Amino acid sequence: MIQRYKNIPDTFINFDISPFVNTIGEYDSVQFTLKHAGKFPFDVAYLADQLSIYPKAKHKIPSFTGVYSIFTPQSYEQSSSEKLALFKASLVSGTNMLDLSGGLGVDDWAFSKSFKKVVSLDIDAELNKIVRNNFLKIGSTNIERLDADAYHFVDNNVNIFDWMYMDADRRNAEKRTYALADTEPNIFSIKDKLFEFTSNILLKVSPMLDVHALINELKHVAAIWVVSSKNEVKEILIHISKEKLNSQNESSHAAKIIMHAVDVTETENTHFQLPYSAMQTEPTYANDGLWFYEPALSLIKSNLAPAYLKKYSISQVGKHSIFGVSNVQVPDFFGRAFQLYESFVFSKGRLKTYLANNNITKANIAKRNFPMEVTEIKKLTGLKDGGEQYLFFTTDEQGEKRVFHVGKDNGR
Known part of the structure; x- marks a missing residue:
């Protein structure tokens, strides 16, 4: 805990902060502290903390900021x-x-x-x-x-x-x-x-x-x-x-x-x-199709992803690679859905050749159950972040390292 919050004066708790947080864009909290030191009946750092917290708090807890509540940094x-x-x-x-x-x-x-x-x-x-x-x-x-x-x-x-x-x-x-x-x-x-x-x-x-x-x-x-x-x-x-x-x-x-x-x-x-008893399911496996699916992280963390994929007849890429592929588009998929352009076994040479042949210089890269980190893949390929192309790196059920090139539209 910040030392000053061990004894908060009532003059600050009851202070109307609205004139300051309503014009928050005008203030730099450090400069504000230096400029206004000694001008309030409490340590000006209390008010400076509110100027730092409020830009984020207006989105996180708008009902509280709407009535000009006061927060300590740690509690916020x-x-x-x-x-x-x-x-x-x-x-x-x-x-x-x-x-x-x-x-x-x-x-x-x-x-x-x-x-x-x-x-x-x-x-x-x-x-x-x-x-x-x-x-x-x-x-x-x-x-x-x-x-x-x-x-x-x-x-x-x-x-x-x-x-x-x-x-x-x-x-x-x-x-x-x-x-x-x-x-x-x-x-x-x-x-x-x-x-x-x-x-x-x-x-x-x-x-x-x-x-x-x-x-x-x-x-x-x-x-x-x-x-x-x-x-x-x-x-x-x-x-x-x-x-x-x-x-x-x-x-x-x-x-x-x-x-x-x-x-x-x-x-x-x-x-x-799902009931816990229904979560244990035997997936089907595949590494190609027309659509590529990445289940939401809450599905993965809860261990519900395999059952969710099976419910919609989506095959898993591998037991420990929770990505899915299918020839059918699933509306409102719980996670991210992409059109699958290409799936191929990974090698450094083949990846570089594929990127060059398809003129891919920028991509969104993700990996799961793959030995290289995203930073290593970027260094290997020279790819920049962003754009309309997505590359997923994983290991399939046969133990082969695999690359999935996917996107959200009909073109590349």
Whole structure:
């Protein structure tokens, strides 16, 4: 935490920042700090931070910037975007919810639309002063933010909650960690206690974690959502159910888990789901066709991609190369679809000859399960980034390194 945010003056919390952030294009935060030092009843660096944050925040959390909320740099960076927070809120509902890791409160704001009351905890009392003031500005009067440690609250709680949400802080004192057992609050140490006053836990974890490992570690999982935005995986959400806790047959329980892949946008969400038991499928393999498909990253991360490709009769290039080919165009494919111009076995000489014969000097390059890095391929070929041509490098089911030249139109 930045030192000055350990004691935030009320004069700043209650300050009207609108004249400054409304004309944000006129300010350079460093120059602003130098020019206006000593002119406000608080450290001008607080205001300079808002000038740095607001250009991004207007897109990420527009409801908050629309009422001129105040943010700390760390709480802003760790906060959910509004669209992801609202997606989470669409998964749950009830009378009351407990959030064990409140942070900036964007998730609380979204949950407050699905519950009559949200109780939110954070150990940072200074941040909580800002958050309470932001909630007043935005009109979220059914959220109670407490200065509380999750463990202490859980040990002393006597209230019942319909749902409990936890976004464990992945940043410890020394480094960022992605191991579930190293996060705070630690779900393993408090899960049984939580089930004394809730039947449903929604847990957000790092997208770096392995989905299958999560099922084995956590057990009693009802559903998992791998959530992306603009095809970048942002988070994994896990519904842990008390009902599943009472299941005696773990293998039978795992088969009933529902796996979801979701891409969230401002206008609509793309979604595919299957029971865990239906995910194991035997693909067909091919390395040529009229159309080339790259499944969305949420499909790949959730391990739903093979089943999704098979549903639409798309052959995989290889077991560990999740690209697909088909002679049929699939409308509204969940991912990227291209016309396939050429597929050939990779060699350095053949690639250079092909590029020269087709006058390709610029291309978008991607690779999966291929020994060379994209930077090495660019160095080898001299290709520049961009343009209308796409080159995918991978390894097919026969173990051969292969190049796919594809595009989004009828020409080359």
